[in-house]
Amino acid sequence: MVSDAEEVYFEQPPYRPPSESRSLLIRATRGCPWHRCAFCQMYNDTRFEVRTVEEVERDIEAMRRVADTVQEFAQKNGFADRLEHVALHFGVLWIHDDGVKTAFIGDSNSIVMRTEDLAHILEFLRRTFPTIERVTSYGRAHTVLRKSPDDLRRLREAGLSRLHLGLETGDDELLSYINKGVTAAQMTEAGKRVVASGISLSEYVILGLGGKERWEQHVDGTAAVLNAVNPDFIRVRTLMVINGTPLAEKQARGEFTLQTPEGVLKETRRLIEKLEVGSEFVSDHVSNYLNLSGKLPEDRERLLQAVDAVLATPPDARERLLTPENLRHS
Numbered sequence: 001m002v003s004d005a006e007e008v009y010f011e012q013p014p015y016r017p018p019s020e021s022r023s024l025l026i027r028a029t030r031g032c033p034w035h036r037c038a039f040c041q042m043y044n045d046t047r048f049e050v051r052t053v054e055e056v057e058r059d060i061e062a063m064r065r066v067a068d069t070v071q072e073f074a075q076k077n078g079f080a081d082r083l084e085h086v087a088l089h090f091g092v093l094w095i096h097d098d099g100v101k102t103a104f105i106g107d108s109n110s111i112v113m114r115t116e117d118l119a120h121i122l123e124f125l126r127r128t129f130p131t132i133e134r135v136t137s138y139g140r141a142h143t144v145l146r147k148s149p150d151d152l153r154r155l156r157e158a159g160l161s162r163l164h165l166g167l168e169t170g171d172d173e174l175l176s177y178i179n180k181g182v183t184a185a186q187m188t189e190a191g192k193r194v195v196a197s198g199i200s201l202s203e204y205v206i207l208g209l210g211g212k213e214r215w216e217q218h219v220d221g222t223a224a225v226l227n228a229v230n231p232d233f234i235r236v237r238t239l240m241v242i243n244g245t246p247l248a249e250k251q252a253r254g255e256f257t258l259q260t261p262e263g264v265l266k267e268t269r270r271l272i273e274k275l276e277v278g279s280e281f282v283s284d285h286v287s288n289y290l291n292l293s294g295k296l297p298e299d300r301e302r303l304l305q306a307v308d309a310v311l312a313t314p315p316d317a318r319e320r321l322l323t324p325e326n327l328r329h330s
């Protein structure tokens with residue numbers, strides 16, 4: 001790393017939301033305690049483990065040493081006002097000119113830890129990096145339901161700012177089909193509990209998850225859950241069927257038909273139309289055909305017009321518009 005004097009070692013989670021690309025990444029657990037969703041291959045090589053508080057705190061201390069070393073180097077060499085630039089030079093993405101601002105705790109469901117253990121980690125993190133303004137983590141709805149309101153409040157007070165929950169769909173038949181292990185009613189209740197705790201909530205939806213067979217019920221059920229929860233953020237992704245997953249096997253057997261790009265856009269349109277929320281609607285993932293970002297309900301018409309503009313494009317020109325490469329730069 002940046003220090004000649006010592007090797008600095010710490011673990012980091014292999015996955016994080018795109019919105020956490022410049023965050024300090026902390027690994028409190030390894031893998032996924034559920035690991036049964038039919039579309040998912042993340043953590044296939046990782047046995048689920050909860051790391052000890054001491055281990056995680058040692059990692060945070062190591063990250064602090066990295067930050068201090070970058071800072072010392074910047075000061076010594078006359079770049080104190082360009083800390084971010086210096087950090088990037090050393091390959092450190094999470095230090096900005098005004099320090100470390102955001103952190104993400106992985107892997108897939110670290111709220112499964114004992115509440116007090118996670119609270120200690122959060123407090124230690126906030127003490128070690130006092131400039132941090134936002135700490136987020138992934139969580140499963142099922143795990144949220146095992147936490148009491150006091151547990152969730154304790155985590156918020158210890159410094160957990162936001163939870164990223166994988167709703168995927170709000171349709172019961174589809175939730176069962178993808179083996180999510182949670183019903184729409186449980187998804188709704190978990191979302192409401194997070195909102196009530198004061199922790200910001202980001203819900204993830206997978207467009208195309210119902211295939212051609214179930215797309216309308218997928219969208220309608222999803223809108224119903226989101227309308228009941230009213231999360232801070234709704235983030236959509238587009239299904240990518242990955243070889244070796246149970247969903248790929250269903251597809252190979254002809255039980256699941258991949259949605260077309262046009263179909264995914266129609267799903268997007270229908271979802272935006274049906275949402276009665278005060279949420280940020282974001283499609284910020286490389287899998288998406290169209291990058292959209294707006295606040296509902298005020299930006300509804302603008303978002304719908306953006307989708308309609310692509311749907312109105314002749315199919316051969318539309319295919320070119322919808323390549324991931326174009327998307328990334330749109």
Ligand code: SF4
Nearest residue numbers: 032035036037040108
């Ligand atoms: S809970 Fe998340 S990480 Fe675990 S299997 Fe399901 S989608 Fe994958």
